[in-house]
Amino acid sequence: MDILIFIVSMTALIFGADFIIQQSEKIALHYNISPFIIGATLVAVGTSLPEMAASISASLKGSPDIAVANVIGSTIFNISLVLGLVFLLAKKIVPNRDIFAKDSAWSLFPIFVFILMSIDGKLTFFDGVLFLFLMAGYLIFLISSNQVEEIDEELKKEPFGWGKSSIFLFLGFVLTIGGADFAIESASNIARSFGISEWLIGLFLVAFGTSLPELTVSIKAALNNQADLAIGNIIGSNVANFTMVLGLSAMVNPLNVNLSANLFDIVAALILSIMLVFITANKMYNKSAGIALLIVFALVVQNSFF
Known part of the structure; x- marks a missing residue:
């Protein structure tokens, strides 16, 4: 039964991603938003x-x-698995935006702040508030750095209304998030039946399940030649995971963080973030970069399971 639920939830994720991509592209083109x-x-x-x-x-x-493991694991999955597959599957990736000059630092800021906050072994309510301020700073930066792009003339002629787009966006997010929720539960049940530990379920299955929306949305975007949206989704998701997710979680209840016990996973997330900066600096949006990222993902899996 869990296997059937997992398959159905994956199908919902795919359809939800389609809705999100289509409506996001329309909003971007109609309102001159990058x-x-x-x-x-x-x-x-x-x-x-x-x-x-x-x-x-x-x-x-x-x-x-x-x-905490969910956020660290999601960062690892987003960069190594999701971007790795995007680079491998996309025919050609030529972002219109200079991602290195404008955005790459944001792949490092949150994890550096997280490590600094975690040195005392916990994330407090105050730390959570600071994380939310960091997210606010990121949003202000994005708004101020928006590149006005030429609107597609054919799409400009089409009738556009926020009402219809909002409905499809809402439906897309419901399918994507709902699919992820059921995928997590079913995958966790399957894992427990094989005797996999709760820690690995949190780090891998929960992190993988919650990263499924990024995976489906980014791959769909890459296949539809929306490279900017795909890469922007990964960087933005990683910032949101550290700032909003950890921030709100710490405000709800202080989080204990054992840096020494989780050193390998945290260092892996940091190394992958640095690799992303090098990739954008050298514009290595190609299959070679995809292979390098997937190799790191394989090393993380090997260290955890073997």
Whole structure:
């Protein structure tokens, strides 16, 4: 039964991603908003809702390890697996935005702040508030750096209304987030039946499940030649995961963080974030970069399971 639920939930994720991509592209083109900005805000925050729900729930239930592991694991999945697959599957990736000059630092700021906050072994209410201020700073930066792009003349002629787009966006997020929720539960049940530990369920299955929206949305965007939206979604999601997800979780209930016990996973997330900066600096949006990212993902899996 769990296998059937997992398959159905994955189908919902795919259809939900289609709705999100289509409507986000229309909003971007009709209002002269850069697809990168749409990906880094509307789509990124929407696809980060599963992480938020999972981590806040874990915090309320007194399971800080799961709340923190979910964010660290999601960062690892987003960069290594999602971007790795995007680079491998996309025919050609030529972002219109200079991502290195304008955005790459935001892949490092949140994790640096997280490590600094965690040195004393906990994330407090005050730390959570600071995380939310960091998210506010990121949103202000995005709005101020929006690139006005030429509107597609054919699409400009089409009737456009927020009402219809809002309905489809809402439906897309419901399918995507709902699909992720059921995928997490069913995958966790399957894992427990095989005797996999709760920690690995939190780090991998929960993180993978909550990263499914980013995975489906980014791959769909890449295949539809929306590279800016795909990369913007990953960077924005990682910022949202550290700032909004950990921030709100710490405000609900202080989170204990054991840096030494979780050193490998945290360092892996940091290294991947640095790799993303190098990729954008050298404009290595190609299959070689995808292979390098997937190799790191394989190393993380090997260290955890073997």
